[in-house]
Amino acid sequence: MASHAKPTPPTGASTSSPEGEPGHFPASLLYQAAKLYYSEEATQAEVAAQLGTSRATVSRLLAEAKRRGIVRIEVIPPSDVEVGDLSDRLARALSLAKVVLSLPVPAPGPGRTTLDVMGGVLAPAVGRALSTAGLLAGDVLLVSSGRTVYEVAQYDLPPLPGVLVAPTVGGNDQPEAWYQTNEITRLVAARVAGRPNYLFAPALPGPDLYPSLRNDPSIQRVLDLWPQARCALMGVGAPPLMRSDIPRFVPTESTSLRAAVGDVCSRFYDRAGDPVEFDGSGRLIAVELEALRHIPVTIAVAIGAEKIDSIVAGARGGYFNQLVTDPATATAILTHLEKA
Template identity: 85%
Template structure:
């Protein structure tokens, strides 16, 4: 797709309707065509859609000379051609640029998020828009029956799980973190595991444990065979789908086990799988985090396909730091967030 522009010549410089000497310039004299003649040839050809033969007839010259006139008109700026990429090409360019900037394997862009209606936020409308893009990322992971797909808790993953994803029959789906004591549905990792398994035709594996058990309960949970069965799946994961949390002390919604009064969390800019990290992507611990039943950040680096799904400008620092830490190698987001990320990276 392209647009062209002809630069209008001053009224006094326009040629008469039957210009003389249009054929008088030889090939070696093409650069000496009068500007008014170049303009008239370009106007006939580009604006009035005349063929080169028709232009030649109107100007009383040959088609070869018309071709030279049009080339010279472009060279001298009388005709300017603008190549306008179609939407799908522009989106592809944005995703490629962002993937390079974040050092990721790929960035998968969804359609733009719709404007939420009255009393609603982008959280209420993002699931249906992000789900097809998440489905494409999961399809590209090449998972086979028996492969392990880990899923995190969080509002974004929960909303995506309400919609159809890629068919992955026989894949083992397991949570990355405990959370059966959390009141919000999006922190109930077993519920998200069930939903995702249903959407991909996989087999759910449930983790019946709180995310942060007390000191007395923690060792007994680790020795429980039903808990061990899920924990032993983690090192064999082929893929992980995770949300990216915004800075913990700036969030209105956060799991109840997170001690927001902890001074160490002031350094945290985000989390994946309830594991927090700072701006450099380094882990941030808090009191009791040694008892957290969740996939370790270091373990995420060794999973072949790690897909983060996140939207919103409040997560820009979180996404950048998570990518910097190597906790995910793919990102699913919307064009607005992608553009904001790229602008931020280019300005820093």
């Protein structure tokens, strides 16, 4: 009968105890096992055969190689996990029900600005927020004016058939399209297959015009929708005295606005989230800040370093309970809060 030669013990292994003891393996043997298993993708059985030992010993060799730093395993989370962690951290920091993050906003091309490219990036995230708002036919969705909501409304949003879409503020006398609240209402209603309700009134009518507008049946019909709102989608304005683009009716020369750090629905607030009034603001045809606190789902959408204080103060005031933003702004807000 042919004799079977025993495997030659690997170099450096103990001949008296081929299985060895954890913590007593030579570094060269640990490296050899790790290289075969991790770099050359051999199975543990194949490593055992090449080293002339058992699979149990190979398992101990690999474990020891990790403990001694010969093998370093890095687990890199996919981008959606990173984003999920960032959104959860920001939601907790701002005491919001939810933060929905978009993809990163790409660098704008020649002759373009971030404002020109943000709509297509933010719209899918806004769509996810709207999809989970539980809106049914006959529910009221309010939309604010502003460049961000206007740009988002240029892109696809989830179907919400039969939802009543109404503006949060007057503005049919404003020259810029993004302050024409009826135009934004029309765009959003078309995107979601909803029913638009138009507010044919300036945001800040004069003292003589204001009473008659408030008593007009067509205007009152829209104002009566505000307390019934199930959801509101709104932009967040940067500090008014730092903006180059602001609705014409805002009296930027007003000293009271020096305390304002932002606005939603053309209602201004300070760093503590308290309302900031200005001369004539009692005639403003816009949803009251207090009313926003009673709408079940209030979604703010905003990006940019210039809006960090605006977002933080708006969340502090309770004027929105969800935020749609991009990862860069989310990270900047968390850094700002940590420093504060």
